[in-house]
Amino acid sequence: MKYNVNEDGFYGQFGGAFIPEMLYPNVEELRQKYLQIMNEASFQEEFQNLLEHYVGRPTPLYFAKRLSEQYNTKIYLKREDLCHTGAHKINNTIGQILMAKRLGKKRIIAETGAGQHGVATATVCALMGLECIVYMGEIDIERQAPNVARMKMLGAEVRPAISGSKTLKDATNEAIRDWINNPTDTFYIIGSVVGPHPYPDMVARFQSIISKEIKSQLLTLENKENPDYVIACVGGGSNAAGAFFEFLDDENVKLIAVEAAGHGVDSGESAATSVLGKIGIIHGSKTLLMQTEDGQITEPYSISAGLDYPGVGPLHAHLYDAKRADFEAITDNEAMQSGLNLCKTEGIIPAIESAHALAALAKRTFKPNDIVVVNLSGRGDKDLNTYINYFKLSE
Amino acid sequence: MNRIHQALQQDKKLLSIYFTAGYPHLNDTVTIIKELEKNGVDMIEIGLPFSDPLADGPTIQESSTIAIGNGMTTQLLFDQLKDIRKSVQIPLVIMGYFNPMMQFGMEKFCQKCAEIGIDGLIIPDLPLAIYEAEYKALFERYGLHNIFLITPQTSDERIQQIDTISDSFIYMVSSAAVTGSQSGFATEQFAYFKRIADLKLKNPQIVGFGIKDQVTFIQATTYQKGAIIGSAFIQFLSKNPIKNISKFVKSIR
Numbered sequence: 001m002k003y004n005v006n007e008d009g010f011y012g013q014f015g016g017a018f019i020p021e022m023l024y025p026n027v028e029e030l031r032q033k034y035l036q037i038m039n040e041a042s043f044q045e046e047f048q049n050l051l052e053h054y055v056g057r058p059t060p061l062y063f064a065k066r067l068s069e070q071y072n073t074k075i076y077l078k079r080e081d082l083c084h085t086g087a088h089k090i091n092n093t094i095g096q097i098l099m100a101k102r103l104g105k106k107r108i109i110a111e112t113g114a115g116q117h118g119v120a121t122a123t124v125c126a127l128m129g130l131e132c133i134v135y136m137g138e139i140d141i142e143r144q145a146p147n148v149a150r151m152k153m154l155g156a157e158v159r160p161a162i163s164g165s166k167t168l169k170d171a172t173n174e175a176i177r178d179w180i181n182n183p184t185d186t187f188y189i190i191g192s193v194v195g196p197h198p199y200p201d202m203v204a205r206f207q208s209i210i211s212k213e214i215k216s217q218l219l220t221l222e223n224k225e226n227p228d229y230v231i232a233c234v235g236g237g238s239n240a241a242g243a244f245f246e247f248l249d250d251e252n253v254k255l256i257a258v259e260a261a262g263h264g265v266d267s268g269e270s271a272a273t274s275v276l277g278k279i280g281i282i283h284g285s286k287t288l289l290m291q292t293e294d295g296q297i298t299e300p301y302s303i304s305a306g307l308d309y310p311g312v313g314p315l316h317a318h319l320y321d322a323k324r325a326d327f328e329a330i331t332d333n334e335a336m337q338s339g340l341n342l343c344k345t346e347g348i349i350p351a352i353e354s355a356h357a358l359a360a361l362a363k364r365t366f367k368p369n370d371i372v373v374v375n376l377s378g379r380g381d382k383d384l385n386t387y388i389n390y391f392k393l394s395e
Numbered sequence: 396m397n398r399i400h401q402a403l404q405q406d407k408k409l410l411s412i413y414f415t416a417g418y419p420h421l422n423d424t425v426t427i428i429k430e431l432e433k434n435g436v437d438m439i440e441i442g443l444p445f446s447d448p449l450a451d452g453p454t455i456q457e458s459s460t461i462a463i464g465n466g467m468t469t470q471l472l473f474d475q476l477k478d479i480r481k482s483v484q485i486p487l488v489i490m491g492y493f494n495p496m497m498q499f500g501m502e503k504f505c506q507k508c509a510e511i512g513i514d515g516l517i518i519p520d521l522p523l524a525i526y527e528a529e530y531k532a533l534f535e536r537y538g539l540h541n542i543f544l545i546t547p548q549t550s551d552e553r554i555q556q557i558d559t560i561s562d563s564f565i566y567m568v569s570s571a572a573v574t575g576s577q578s579g580f581a582t583e584q585f586a587y588f589k590r591i592a593d594l595k596l597k598n599p600q601i602v603g604f605g606i607k608d609q610v611t612f613i614q615a616t617t618y619q620k621g622a623i624i625g626s627a628f629i630q631f632l633s634k635n636p637i638k639n640i641s642k643f644v645k646s647i648r
Contacts, residue, residue, distance in 0.1 A: 020450040020519040295498030
């Protein structure tokens with residue numbers, strides 16, 4: 001288990017829990033108990049049951065015939081877009097809400113950027129009858145009105161983050177501050193493989209259902225468990241962590257992590273953290289992050305709201321550093337064209353985040369017999385306005 | 396004996412003031428320090444601004460954002476403080492988050508602090524275990540005190556651990572909150588203040604978070620050695636000229 005977290009919460013030199021003392025009791029309680037709770041039979045039973053009957057798992061591993069012909073290889077799409085609420089995010093929120101309940105917490109907080117994790121959190125809170133407060137950057141609230149409405153319909157309170165740059169990183173700061181202010185009854189459901197240990201590991205484990213299913217599905221479809229490639233997009237990196245997890249120690253499986261280049265890696269408007277980031281501390285984790293020379297965290301850019309996080313999960317920083325995964329940077333335009341291409345070739349409208357992963361198919365040459373799994377992390381309903389404006393579809 | 400120990404030995408309750416370097420204006424740092432000392436403040440926490448100050452509330456987040464916008468940097472702070480010990484005698488502590496220090500280089504940061512005559516550091520997001528394993532020797536080499544926080548949720552066992560590793564004072568967070576968010580102390584805080592006093596720690600405690608006027612200062616120092624005012628002072632600076640700092644200090648004691 002060379003690429004897994006060590007006892008101190010580090011992946012190589014990345015990770016840890018760089019948190020103020022105010023958070024220590026909560027994070028320490030979680031650190032001591034998370035593995036034990038996750039391994040309890042009753043927890044697993046409830047988790048698996050909800051994944052099957054509520055989320056709709058297993059999601060299909062779909063052989064994309066026409067897309068495969070285009071690239072002259074064998075492409076499978078892992079259909080996380082078919083999960084309840086439209087993306088992989090709910091695998092994690094189901095897991096974390098069960099964790100919160102077992103820790104006796106009554107109040108749930110979360111951060112959200114585009115609103116997908118906020119919706120997935122509001123959904124499971126409604127399911128469990130728990131109070132839910134979602135922090136969202138003031139600017140994102142304006143940009144993502146439908147998701148704000150969804151969260152409200154699901155009974156969550158959406159609180160604007162009005163500090164700093166008023167986007168995802170500030171929503172995360174506000175959620176952390178809320179946790180500091182409410183240290184006993186509150187559980188913080190983090191939406192990605194970021195934050196202080198044990199969050200990156202816990203979220204990766206909840207998302208690892210993706211790669212577990214890929215393995216068993218490939219065994220049925222191809223009579224072998226391992227693909228040649230797994231491709232996934234990375235913002236914070238939870239869908240990639242889930243899609244890579246079971247293959248990490250199998251070096252024959254090539255892992256491709258796809259970041260958002262925005263207008264181009266060198267354009268000044270990008271979210272390609274592995275290229276543009278330096279090692280530092282963000283939201284309690286030592287990882288690669290985009291920052292000024294003076295250590296101030298900068299605001300990334302991508303057309304995809306789910307990928308514009310200035311950091312990357314510590315697992316991914318380690319995979320990059322150890323050269324276990326290849327990192328590709330895909331521009332807005334490449335992603336949008338690939339998204340549209342999937343609509344036309346396979347009849348699937350992907351989330352723009354997932355379209356970045358699809359665009360990476362054009363970045364290398366595959367053999368005709370290669371098995372390439374692309375994690376289709378979410379569906380494109382939420383991005384319809386962006387597609388409409390980008391391709392001027394209403395004209 | 397160093398400046399922090401000297402201050403702690405005085406037979407009075409200590410008033411410590413926090414301000415954000417580079418706020419309200421880029422070059423106010425030295426003027427504010429001198430004005431605070433002139434008016435009888437016992438210790439100063441100089442805030443090194445960070446874009447994402449997790450443990451702070453809206454007031455200090457705002458002053459930090461403005462200071463960074465004004466052009467404040469770590470190097471500039473050291474430049475501003477270069478000659479500070481020619482005129483200022485009271486203890487000076489830098490409070491900042493770990494990332495900007497890491498980018499500056501921790502050894503270089505400590506070296507600069509020592510050159511200038513900074514007495515200690517408060518780094519809320521540098522955990523105890525990492526400090527002990529990776530930075531303690533460095534801090535000691537440069538004669539810097541690392542000041543740890545405790546909160547009402549900190550276990551007695553961990554408080555003892557922090558007391559053992561500390562060699563100046565313990566920063567006692569008054570209640571479960573970020574800075575600047577309280578409105579007066581309640582029975583539960585007094586119980587906490589007394590509980591900590593009864594532990595008879597080797598390091599005196601200075602209370603921070605929620606102290607904003609004379610009443611809260613007196614309350615916070617009932618059992619403890621001193622108190623720190625941050626957000627209330629920043630709010631004062633946002634509305635008043637620096638020359639009026641005497642009014643603020645007099646309103647506290």
